Each structure stands twice: as structure tokens, then as C-alpha cells.
Amino acid sequence: MSERTRRERMKLDPVEMPERSADSRRTDFGEVNEGYTAELAMAEAERCLFCARPTCVEGCPVGVDIVNFVHRVEAGEFEEAAAVISADNSLPAVCGRVCPQETQCEGACGLAKKGKAIHIGHLERFVADYARDHDHAPAPVPSPTGKRVAIVGSGPSGIACASDLVGLGHEVTVFEALHEVGGVLAYGIPEFRLPKSIVAAEMDQLRARGVRFETNAVIGMVDTVDDLLSVEGYDAVFIGVGAGLPRFLNVPGENLIGVFSASEFLTRVNLMRAYVEDSDTALIEVEGKAVVVFGAGNTAMDAARTAVRLDAASVTIAYRRSREEMPARTEELDHAEAEGVRFETLVGPVELHGDDDGRLTGVMLQKMILGEPDADGRRSPVPVPEQIREIPVDVAIVAIGNTPNPLLLRATPDLEQSKWGTVVVDHDTGQTSKPGVFAGGDIVTGGATVILAMGAGRRAAAAIGEFLGSSAELEEELL
Ligand SMILES: Cc1cc2nc3c(=O)[nH]c(=O)nc-3n(C[C@H](O)[C@H](O)[C@H](O)COP(=O)(O)OP(=O)(O)OC[C@H]3O[C@@H](n4cnc5c(N)ncnc54)[C@H](O)[C@@H]3O)c2cc1C
Structure with a gap:
């Protein structure tokens, strides 16, 4: 890491994202932003002031330890930076490309007022791409708990929830109505902003950690949420069906x-x-x-x-x-x-x-x-x-x-809904009015952002973890 003082760091100019020219990119669907090289990433990381109170972390809805990962990038420790990010973010290559950083981490950066916020998103993208290109091993999973969770919808909320739940040792199946997984990341955001191969690679990381995906599975048509609990025997359900x-x-x-x-x-x-x-x-x-x-x-x-x-x-x-x-x-x-x-x-x-x-x-x-x-x-x-x-x-x-699609909710009449057709939940836990059923993402907030949906998925995963822990304890007591 360089020995530059805070004052010297503040004088450094931001490193801009290399991008294809408008004339070349408007004729095809190739990605517009070209990504930092290792040298550019390290130069941008060098501008970080490593604030004692890192407001950027407070600005991140999933709480990535930004200062730590930027520090690692500055030192050229890219694998370590990847491990820091993936502890809190299961879709870093996606978030590095599409998060509205200017209103989140970068908006809260101490240098933002001077118009020189650290390009945290560009750095996150660099680290995630580096890890993918260097076969970064997926985060390990603990031994199985024997508990099974059904996630309905494979968008960012469902993915974040699934990732944290396998990390707790639970068996997770994601049910997706379409033939491809990823939600809006797959069918909404175009290739020139978010290549489909990036989304597919992030999904492969989840598969490698044991998450199962069932596509062409519209919950509410054949199987309902109640069927998942009572017939299919899932111990909890997370609803992340978006606002499509x-x-x-x-x-x-x-x-x-x-x-x-x-x-x-x-x-x-x-x-x-x-x-x-x-x-x-x-x-x-x-x-x-x-x-x-x-x-x-x-x-x-x-x-x-x-x-x-x-x-x-x-x-x-x-x-x-x-x-x-x-x-x-x-x-x-x-x-x-x-x-x-x-x-x-x-x-x-x-x-x-x-x-x-x-x-x-x-x-x-x-x-x-x-x-x-x-x-x-x-x-x-x-x-x-x-x-x-x-x-x-x-x-x-x-x-x-967009507004929520009423299909699943009509088939689950005892799920409390707002007058806008969104699902009513406890903000901190994602708990719905139905025991064992949690929800998060656009189906709760209406159309919002990838990272807010992921934050909701993570909060629900923590609450589901507690719910399953307590139901396991109850079962043990009954034996
Ligand atoms: C075109 C577009 C561009 C966007 N760009 C950005 C951006 O740049 N940055 C940003 O932060 N946000 C962006 N957003 C918003 C962001 O994508 C959403 O807020 C986010 O994807 C919501 O995540 P989610 O998990 O709640 O739902 P979704 O991503 O909508 O995923 C829900 C999934 O559930 C599935 N599903 C629905 N009903 C059922 C059912 N009954 N059974 C099984 N599966 C079901 C759907 O097929 C879908 O795959 C954009 C949105 C759109 C539409």
C-alpha cells in the first residue's frame, strides 16, 4: 500500500471507466463499459481516505465492508478483496455494473461533496470480474441442517436470500416462472449493460454451493405457497416474485x-x-x-x-x-x-x-x-x-x-396485502402475515433497485435462519 498522506490522496484525480465510443457501441449489443485494468483499479483505490467512520459502508444496503475491500485492491490483493465482498454480496459483478452507486455508497463517500467520490462500483466490478476469471472458489457451506426452504422467484431478492440460507446449511430450492433464472437481471436489463454471461456465472456460483433451481415453475398455478409448505414439506418459504x-x-x-x-x-x-x-x-x-x-x-x-x-x-x-x-x-x-x-x-x-x-x-x-x-x-x-x-x-x-403481478397473491388469500397489491411484511425480518412465509424485494416495495431487493433478501434469510433454528429446537424438545 502506498504511503501517501490523506492530503496527497485527496489531490489525486478519479480514474474514469474506460468505455467504447458512442459510434461503435450504438451499432451492437456489446458491453459499453470496458472495465478497469489491475493498474487502473489500484490507482483508483489509492484515492480512498480510509475514513475512521466509513460512511460509504452505511450507504450500502447489504453492508459490504467497502473500506476493507478497497484497501485490498490498493495492495493488489484481488482474491482477498473478492472474499471480503462476497461475504455480504452474492451478486458483486452485477452490482458493480448496475447499482445506483451515486445515491448509495458513492453518494455517502466523504469525497462526494467535492464531486470526487471513489468509484466503488467500478472497483467492485473489477474485483468480481478478476475473481471469475481466476476461478475464485465459491464460499464454503456448512454441514446440512436438514431444513428445506423454497424461494419463489430468482431475481436479486431470491438470490440473496438463497445464498445466505445455503451459507447457514439449509437446503434451498428456487422456483422460477420463466425458463431462465435471474429475474430482471436476465430478462430486463440489456446485454450492453449487463452481459447475460455475467448473470449466468453468478448463478453457477450458487449452484456450486448447492442451490437448486426449478425453472418453468409458476407458483400459484399448479403448486401454491400452501402446497410448498404442506404437500412438498418445505419448512419455510421466501416470496421474491418482483413487480412485473x-x-x-x-x-x-x-x-x-x-x-x-x-x-x-x-x-x-x-x-x-x-x-x-x-x-x-x-x-x-x-x-x-x-x-x-x-x-x-x-x-x-x-x-x-x-x-x-x-x-x-x-x-x-x-x-x-x-x-x-x-x-x-x-x-x-x-x-x-x-x-x-x-x-x-x-x-x-x-x-x-x-x-x-x-x-x-x-x-x-x-x-x-x-x-x-x-x-x-x-x-x-x-x-x-x-x-x-x-x-x-x-x-x-x-x-x-410496474406493479406486482397478482397471480401468486390471489392463490394465497391469507397473505396480507397493501392497497397497492404489495405484500405487507415486517421491515426487519420480511415476515408476512403467514407463519413460515417471508417476502422481500419489489413485491414488497414496488419497483426499486437490485441492491435494495438483495438487502431485503438478506434480512429475510437471517430471520428464516432464526425461525428454522427455533423450529429445530422445538422438534428436539418434542422428541
Ligand atoms: C429494465 C429494467 C432495468 C433496471 N435497471 C436497474 C438498474 O440499473 N439498477 C438497479 O439497481 N435496478 C434496476 N432495475 C430494478 C431492479 O432490477 C429490480 O428492483 C430488482 O430486479 C427487483 O428484484 P426482485 O428479486 O424483487 O424481483 P425480480 O428481479 O423482478 O425477479 C422476480 C422473479 O420472480 C419470478 N416470478 C414472478 N412470479 C412468479 C411465480 N408466481 N412463480 C415463480 N416465479 C415467479 C419472475 O419471473 C422473476 O424472475 C431495473 C428494472 C428493470 C425492469
Whole structure:
């Protein structure tokens, strides 16, 4: 480790992530960010001040020991850094790529106020990729407890829960409705941001530790949560089924041909491999077309940037607030803009128009101004009377958020739900109203982030561990 003083470290410039040029990357689905080399990673780690009270750790929802791992990177001890991260994070290569670090660990970094926060995400990605490339052995598992847990949903919440539970010696089976595991990581986030091989490698680490995956298994259709407990004999169930039901605009013309939800668009591209060159899968045709995307979150940016790569003639993000309120990660906004996505702010769609064949031809956009802050603290859009204009559009993609899919919950009527259709749980434990049944992730919070879902999965795993411990003790007492 270098002997630099704090003052010297503070003077060092951040090491930026090498990335492909916008011109080259907008023509294919290859990853945009190229990753640090070992030298770049060590140089970036050298900027860390190793604060006595590491606020970055407080900013991480899964509590990764950031100071310790950055310290190891600075010393060139990459395997050791990987072990530090994987003690708290079962998806480090994913989180290093997609976490909104600017509002979490990096936002809490002591250097953030000077605009020079340590690039913790880039370092995490480097360490995770290094470990994968060097066959880092998966964390060991203890001897089996004989207890069995069913996890419903293979997204980040279910994966984090599964990882901690096998780490406690429990037998874990993950039931996934789709034919691929990973949740939004597999079917939502596109290849150019999160290569599918990275998600697959993280899943292989879990398999190596004994987690079983059952795909094409929709819980609530054939088997219910009650069946898992009483017929299949699981000792506890964790529900991590996400919020996969798209919201629509509820404006006239939304049924026209050419209007899609971002979920459908991205799922078709991701799961049907449209990103593979010469793929002949049934796609949503956008080549040569004028595309508008409604919304400005990560999903909207992913849909817009995917349309760019599928050779749309033009791609416009239409958003009812201003650039400052856009919820997408800063990096996604910058990348989208550099790739040629046009941002039209302070407009909201009020009607979609079509031709005699029912095909979309245009969108009526209402001008907005910003009013008072709403419940989130963001200023609300207010329509400006009589300021509506039409823009020509061939394809519209709606990316204004998702709600929970009611399928599993309808089949589990004694599970308490909120008026928004989310599952009600104890925040610290994920315990639902049903004994032995826990939940976490987007099904509890509504659409949020990967790391928040993982944090919920970890809290639930700890609570399930205690629940199983106490049920084991009870059984022993009865014998
Ligand atoms: C396009 C897109 C981009 C995003 N980008 C980012 C980003 O950059 N950074 C970030 O932090 N967050 C991002 N998010 C949000 C993040 O992905 C989610 O908050 C996170 O994946 C939620 O995890 P989860 O485990 O709750 O659910 P999910 O990831 O939704 O996984 C739930 C899984 O449960 C399965 N399932 C559903 N019902 C059943 C059933 N009845 N039986 C069995 N299985 C079932 C689903 O098929 C799915 O695989 C993005 C979301 C989307 C849609």
C-alpha cells in the first residue's frame, strides 16, 4: 500500500471507466463499459481516505465492508478483496455494473461533496470480474441442517436470500416462472449493460454451493405457497416474485398497433436473444422507425438504447418533468444522450393517433410546468392549458413503472396485502402475515433497485435462519 498522506490522496484525480465510443457501441449489443485494468483499479483505490467512520459502508444496503475491500485492491490483493465482498454480496459483478452507486455508497463517500467520490462500483466490478476469471472458489457451506426452504422467484431478492440460507446449511430450492433464472437481471436489463454471461456465472456460483433451481415453475398455478409448505414439506418459504406487471398510460389510442410496454419490448429482446447477430427471433420491429419512449427511469433508458441498437430512425424520450428529476442512473442518462437518444422534457402524452389500419402514427404531447413537490419530494408536473402538439411516431414504448403481478397473491388469500397489491411484511425480518412465509424485494416495495431487493433478501434469510433454528429446537424438545 502506498504511503501517501490523506492530503496527497485527496489531490489525486478519479480514474474514469474506460468505455467504447458512442459510434461503435450504438451499432451492437456489446458491453459499453470496458472495465478497469489491475493498474487502473489500484490507482483508483489509492484515492480512498480510509475514513475512521466509513460512511460509504452505511450507504450500502447489504453492508459490504467497502473500506476493507478497497484497501485490498490498493495492495493488489484481488482474491482477498473478492472474499471480503462476497461475504455480504452474492451478486458483486452485477452490482458493480448496475447499482445506483451515486445515491448509495458513492453518494455517502466523504469525497462526494467535492464531486470526487471513489468509484466503488467500478472497483467492485473489477474485483468480481478478476475473481471469475481466476476461478475464485465459491464460499464454503456448512454441514446440512436438514431444513428445506423454497424461494419463489430468482431475481436479486431470491438470490440473496438463497445464498445466505445455503451459507447457514439449509437446503434451498428456487422456483422460477420463466425458463431462465435471474429475474430482471436476465430478462430486463440489456446485454450492453449487463452481459447475460455475467448473470449466468453468478448463478453457477450458487449452484456450486448447492442451490437448486426449478425453472418453468409458476407458483400459484399448479403448486401454491400452501402446497410448498404442506404437500412438498418445505419448512419455510421466501416470496421474491418482483413487480412485473407494466403500468399503462390510460390515454385514448393506447391499443393501437405499435404501442408496447417496455417489459414486453425488453423481454423479447433479452430472452429471445435479439442481441445475437443475425438472430431471426420474432421481434418488435423498430428498424427505420420513429420511436418514442415514455418515462425516464432505468427501464426507459434501456428501452431507448435498445431501440437505437435495433436501427430505429430516431428515438425520443418524452418525460413530464425536467432532466433533474429523471430517476435513471446518471451514467445511463449520459450514455443514452451520447448514443443519440433525444430528450424531450416537460411533456406528457394525452392521446395516441393511428391510421385506418389501426397503426400508430402520432402522439399528442401536452406541455407541462413544474409545480409543488409531491410525496417523493420531486416537483409535480402541471399541464399548461391549450399547449398540445402532435409529433409523428411509429412505435411507442411505455416505461412508466410496474406493479406486482397478482397471480401468486390471489392463490394465497391469507397473505396480507397493501392497497397497492404489495405484500405487507415486517421491515426487519420480511415476515408476512403467514407463519413460515417471508417476502422481500419489489413485491414488497414496488419497483426499486437490485441492491435494495438483495438487502431485503438478506434480512429475510437471517430471520428464516432464526425461525428454522427455533423450529429445530422445538422438534428436539418434542422428541
Ligand atoms: C429494465 C429494467 C432495468 C433496471 N435497471 C436497474 C438498474 O440499473 N439498477 C438497479 O439497481 N435496478 C434496476 N432495475 C430494478 C431492479 O432490477 C429490480 O428492483 C430488482 O430486479 C427487483 O428484484 P426482485 O428479486 O424483487 O424481483 P425480480 O428481479 O423482478 O425477479 C422476480 C422473479 O420472480 C419470478 N416470478 C414472478 N412470479 C412468479 C411465480 N408466481 N412463480 C415463480 N416465479 C415467479 C419472475 O419471473 C422473476 O424472475 C431495473 C428494472 C428493470 C425492469
